[in-house]
Amino acid sequence: MTATTRETVLANLRAALPESSPLPELPTSGPWQTFEDPFVRFCEVLDSVGGTCCRVKSLSDAHQQLLSIDEWNSAKVRVSAVNGVGDPTVDLNSIDDPHDLENVDYAVLHGHFGVAENGAIWVTDDTVKYRVLYFIPQRLVIVMPSQIVHNMHEAYGRITIGEHAFAGFISGPSKTADIEQSLVIGAHGARSLIVFAVDDLA
Amino acid sequence: MKVALFIPCYVDQFYPQVGMATVKLLDHFGVQHEFPKAQTCCGQPMANSGCMPEARPLALKYVDVFKGYDYIVAPSGSCVSMVRNHYESFFTEEDHAANEVRKRTYELSEFLVNVLNVTEIKGRFESTVGIHQSCHGLRELRLGPSSETMKPRKSLMANLLASIDGISFSKLQRIDECCGFGGTFAVAEEAVSCMMGEDRVNDHLAAGTKVLTAGDMSCLMHLEGIIRRRKHDIKVMHFAEILAEALTSPVAV
Amino acid sequence: MSHPTLAQDFVDNKPRAQWHDKALWFVREKRDRMAASVPEWEDLRSHASAIKMHTMSQLPTYLEMFEAKAKALGVHVHWAADGDEHNRIIHDILQKHNAKKVVKSKSMLTEECHLNPFLEKNGYEVVDTDLGERIVQLREETPSHIVLPAIHIKKEEVGECFHKHLGTEKGASDPKYLTEAARGHLRERFCSADAGITGVNFAIAETGGFVVCTNEGNADLGVSLPKLHIACMGLEKVIPRASDLAVFLRLLARSATGQPITTYSSHFHGPREGSELHIILVDNGRSGILAKPEFRRSLGCIRCGACMNTCPVYRRSGGHSYESTVPGPIGSILTPLRTPEQHSTLPFACTLCGSCTDVCPVKIDLHHQLLAMRGFLDRKKLLGMSKKMSMKFLSGLLSSTWMFTTAGSAARTALRWMPRFAIYNPLNGWGKQRELPEPPKKSFREQYADNNKNSGRPS
Structure with a gap:
C-alpha cells in the first residue's frame, strides 16, 4: 500500500526536525504593558481606529443614547440582539437564512469586554443567531460590560478558546487603505462602530 | 598593549588619509601601533558574493597576519563585522588562534570608547556634520541604535563627534537608511544602488549637511561618487578624519 | 528576466519609483510609532x-494535535504534499457541493499554489474579495506585496480599471468613491457565493481552531453566508497554545x-451550524526548508x-521585479529555495543592510539567510560564470600581498593618467552615475612607512 500524503508529509517533517528548544512561559500579567486608566486608553485607541465608545450606567441609558442618534432613527432595517437596547424594525427570530440579513442597516449586538492596548472588543457567536451580523450591517453597535483589560495576554487569560465556532476581536469599523494607502472607513463590513460600555453589566 | 592596524584594502590604496587619521588618533591617545605589511583584504567581497571557497584563503591569511596582537583596530565596521561575525564557517571552535584574532578585532570607535575609555575629543571642528550610519557598524556590530529596534543604545561615533567643540549636526528624514553601496551590489544592481545613494544625498542636502561622515569609507566612496558627479557642495570625511582634525584645533576658552 | x-525598468520611471518608495516608507514609519508604543516590544x-x-x-x-482537535470539532482535515x-x-x-461561485480572501498560500487560474480553468468563478487583490485580479496582474497587493498601482489606474469593469465614472479616482464602488460590487458576490475560501494566519494546536485577520471584514x-468554508494553510502556521496568540496578534498588525x-481577528473552531468547514494542510516544499538548518528559521514568517x-x-x-509570489527579503529566501535556477538573482537584490532582520517581528535573521543563500547558489553552480571567475581572480590577487600592492599602485597610476572617456566607458558600471x-x-x-621613517620609528 502506498503511503498517504499525510504519512509522507509527517515522515518528511520527522526526518528534518531541529533540536528541541523550549516554549516560553507567557504569564497573563506581570511583564506586559498596563495603563493608568485602561478605560481611557481603550476609548482613545478605539477612537484612533475609527470607533466611538460611550460609557453608560445601564442598558436603558444605552437605549436612550441610541435613540438620539440620527443614523439609527433614519435606518430602515434595524435589528437588535440586546434586549432593551434599540427599537428594531425586524425581529431576528423571524430570519431563517443569513442571506436575508443583507439589507440590515443597523445592528445592535453583544460584546464581552474591551482591550485597552488596541481598542478591540471580544465577541462570540452564542449571543446572536447569525454571526454574519457582526459583518453585514451598514452600521454596528456593540453593547458590552464596562470591563477593560490592559492587554492581549490578560484578554486570552480570561476567555476559553474553542468554545465557540466563531469568536473574535473587533477593533473599530471595517477599513481599507488598498488604494494608495488612503484610509477609507467602510470596506466590506460596518461603516461605523459605536460601543456602549455599560457599568451595570460590569 | 600590542596594537595592529588593520586598514581595509581599498582604504590602503584609495583613502590613505583615513588610515593616517586613525594613526593620529592612536598616537594622540598614546597607543603604540604597527601596520603588519602582509595584510591585504578580509575576504568580504568574495564572501558577500557567496564565494566562500574564494574567501577562505583570505580569512586564513588575515588570522595569520594578525595573530599575537592584543588588539587589531580598523576604521571600518564592515570589515570588522566580516572578521567577527562571518568567519565562522572557516574555523572550528578548536581554532584558538583564529577565534582570538576574531575577538580582538575592533572597529575604531569601539576601540576608542570601549577599550581606551575615551569619552570626549578635546578639539574644535566648526561645521554642520551629517552622520551616515553605515549598516554593518549599526546592525552587525551594534555601534549605535538602529531605528527598527526599540532598545536604547548609544551611538559610539555620534557621541564622540558630539563631544567636539563647534560641531553641529544636520537632522535627517531617514536617520539610518542604507546608502545603496552593498559591495558588488553597487554595480550588479546599479540602478537601485544609485537611486538609493541619490536619496541619501538629497536627504543630507535638504538637512543642510556640509560635511558628510560615516564609519565606513565604502559607503562614503559611493556617496562621494554621486556628490562629485552632481557637483554638490558637500565634503566627505571619515569620522576618524574629523576627530583627528578636531584634535589639531584648539578648544575655545 | 533577472x-x-x-529593477532598472522600475527605476527608469523615477517619479513613480520615488512615489512607491515613499508610500512604503510611510508604512514603515507607522510601524515604528506603533512598535515604540509597546514597552516590551523587543521581548x-x-x-x-x-x-x-x-x-x-x-x-x-x-x-497531529491540531488535526485531532479539529476533527473532534467536526472539521474535515486534508493534507496536500504540493500545490x-x-x-x-x-x-x-x-x-461535491456543486459549488460554482467562490469568494476568496487573501491567502498567500493559494497564490503560491496558483489556485485561481486552476479553478478558472475548471469553470469556477473565483472572486478575490480583498480590495487590493480584487484590483490586481481585475487588472490580470499578481499582487506586488503580500499585505498591500495593489501598492504599485496609482489611484488613477484603479479608477480606469473600475470604470472598465465596475462602471464607475470615467476619470474618477477618489479612493473613497472607488472603495464604495468595490463594496457594492463585492456585496453581490458575497451574497451569491456558494463557497468561501480563506487563508489561515494562525492554527492553534491545543484547540484545533484557527485565526484569520483582516481589516476589511472580507x-x-x-x-x-455560504454553507462551505475552505481554509488553506501552510504547515508552518500552527502554534502550540491559544495564549501564544496574544504575542502574535500584538506583533502582526503593528x-x-x-x-x-x-x-x-476571527477565531474559527468547527463549522457553522448547517455548514461544512474544511482545512487543507499544505507542505509544498516546507518540509524541505525545515531540513536545511541555515534556512529553517524562514518558516517562522x-x-x-x-x-x-x-x-x-x-x-x-x-x-x-522579484517575479515571485512572496517578494522582498523573505521572498528572496523562500523562492530560490524552491526554484534556484529561475530566481538566482534574488539574494543579490540586497545590500545586506540588515534592516529586515531588525524589523522582523519573529526575529528571522533575514539578511544572514540572504548571505547564506548566495553560498547555497554558489554550491549549486548558479552564480554565473563571470561573477565566479572574477571572484576567483580577485581572491588570487588578494592572497598575495605583492600582487595586491602592485595592482593597487597600477590602478592608481592608471586612474591618474587615463583620459576621462577611457575611464568612464560604457563597461564601467560604477561610473555611469558616480565618480x-x-x-x-x-x-x-607607503605613507605609514614614511611617517615612521621621519619619526625614527622602525617601519
Missing part, C-alpha cells in the same frame, strides 16, 4: 521567535501596517510584510 533588469519579538523555533522542533506533534494536490482537493470539495463575510490590531516595507531595494524596485575615487599618489602603507 531582478537587476526589472515580544523574542517570545515570538522562541515560540516559532519551539514549534518547528515539534512540528509533526503539533500538526497541485492542494488545488485538486479544493476542486473535489467544490464538486474573510468573515465570505465564510458567514508590524504590518502600523495598526494596534487588525479590525477583525507570519507574512506581515514589514521586511518589504523597510527594504530599501524592494521600495525602489517594486514587488513585481571614481580620486587616486592618491601614495598608498597608506
